[in-house]
Amino acid sequence: MEKKTDDWKHLYTDTPAEEEQGPVVFYNDTVIDHFTNPRNVGEMSDELADGYALVGDPECGDQMKLWIIVEEGRIFDVRFKSYGCPGAIATSSMATVLAQGKTLEEAKLLTDDDVVAALDGIPEHKKHCSLLGVNALLAAIEDFEQKQRSSKPERT
Amino acid sequence: MIYLDHNATTPVHPRVFDAMVPYLRERFGNASSFYRLGRSARKALEESRARVAGCIHADPREIIFTGSGTESDNLAVRGPVLALREKGNHVITSAVEHHAVLKTCESLEKEGCRVTYLPVDSGGRVDPDDVRKSITPQTVLVSIMYANNETGVIQPVAEIGAIAREQGVLFHTDAVQAAGKIPIDAGELHADLLSVSAHKMYGPKGVGALFVRQGTPLFPQVTGGPHERGLRAGTENIANIVGLAEAFTLASGGLEAAATRLAQLRDRLEKRILESIGGVRINGVSAPRVPNTSNISFLSIDGESLLLHLDLKNIYASSGSACTTGSAAPSAVLLAMGVAAREAQGAIRFSLGAENSEQDIDATVAALQEATQRLRSISSIRDE
DSSP: OOOOOOGGHHHHEEEEEGSSSSEEEEEOOOOHHHHHSSBBBBBOOOTTSSSSEEEEGGGTTEEEEEEEEEEETEEEEEEEEEEEEEHHHHHHHHHHHHHHBBBBBHHHHHHHHHHHHHTOOOOGGGGGGHHHHHHHHHHHHHHHHHHHHOOOOOOO | OOOOTTTOOOOHHHHHHHHHHHTTTTTTTOTTTHHHHHHHHHHHHHHHHHHHHHHTOOOGGGGEEEHHHHHHHHHHHHHHHTTTTTOOOOOEEEOOOOOOHHHHHHHHHHHOOEEEEEETTTTSSSOOOHHHHHHHHTEEEEOOOOOOTTOOBBOOOHHHHHHHHHTTTTTEEEEEETTTSSSSOOTTTOOSSSEEEEEGTTOOOOEEEEETTTTTTOSSSSSSSSSSGGGGOOOOOOHHHHHHHHHHHHHHHHHHHHHHHHHHHHHHHHHHHHHHHHHHETTTTSBBBBEEEEEETTTTOOOHHHHHHHHTTTTOBSSSSGGTSSSOOOOOHHHHHOOHHOOOOOOEEEEEOOOOOOHHHHHHHHHHHHHHHHHHHHOOOOOO
């Protein structure tokens, strides 16, 4: 294989400026962590899930599917799949982390600001992404409650 | 580091850097001064002008130095429109132009001009026949880019130039992404105006040039002195201009060898991606392209997420043009080619350059393979 020519050696040997080292500047380490290792990724069958939601529009850049299992009024398990930018993926992941184990009433109080705060902040123009996870969660709870009303028995 | 974003900017070639240094140190004179220090700056300026002219087979008197490719485009579009207000107020351009032309045309519209934005086919090319049909007695300028910054697609500029010439309409081509990559002959293109930029061909940022065919009516955009034949006022940035001339000369000298080498690397990249990562589309592949550029849609994935995975491995590519990242909108260039919104969202531009090697390509493909696998495993859509 051919070698890099001497003309460009300095690009690979010279030490980059201090501000170029370390974590990605645009997103903080927590966001990067949830982007590269998103928590609670997965799908559930209709039989297994108590609530399901599909929010967002891939034509507009992001979409999320979210499933919940409810046990004794608490979110016992939550799984998601997301299509979108790093902000959408990281906020989806964090929304599921925050939802896990909460009562439905607690979960309904979660806001996009909670998601952003739990991620130690995200860039201003990505804040709208954080609505994706919260909206999916609320819609899945709504789906569960609707099924309850149409008399599907809750698991115990 | 693996840098695959040469259509955004390039590293300065060491020989270009060396050529510039004296004009930042001991030869700092103002080219307008009459004493020896000024004369040495004047000499460098005029030698650079001749060298740039030589690269596009033009006369040195036809070269105007500017502060950027964008400034060249602004002067090339606004200049003739304002100078020919008596004749008409209609401009023809394309839907896939760089913002330097597109936004300038939009601002002219606000000032009362009529602008026709020609469509492109699925390969990203303008049909020269559309240009012919769009010309009216009020048409003063046709502005069509030489090569597209996002896809590398080369427009049929010589044909379009011939049509404009035959109809007595001025023709400008934004050759910023063509210069240093493919041969340019201003005469063969029938161009009246042609823009280039130094930093896309291993020269410094902050300097461009505009070819202005002799006799082309042009209304200056920057006033304040006799510099550049009164068409662009401001003390000449000699170091940068020398850098532009050196970079353009270097690139033009080794054009064929570099093009062959870059095309091989680009083909290797595309072949390996097609083989090892399914669900991809190469945008503009059916059209002639500059040898260094590849625009690839990775289905079921958002381009920005893919770019961040590459970034974390110190591999640098881009989605769309560098100026539009940060906004979530899919590439207007790809949409104009009829690429579906979802495919456009997953598009990445790889633009290769002189310092890239086969190892770089293979490492990039390996990183892409891992990243696409990860992102597809968490994606809520499955288009591939």
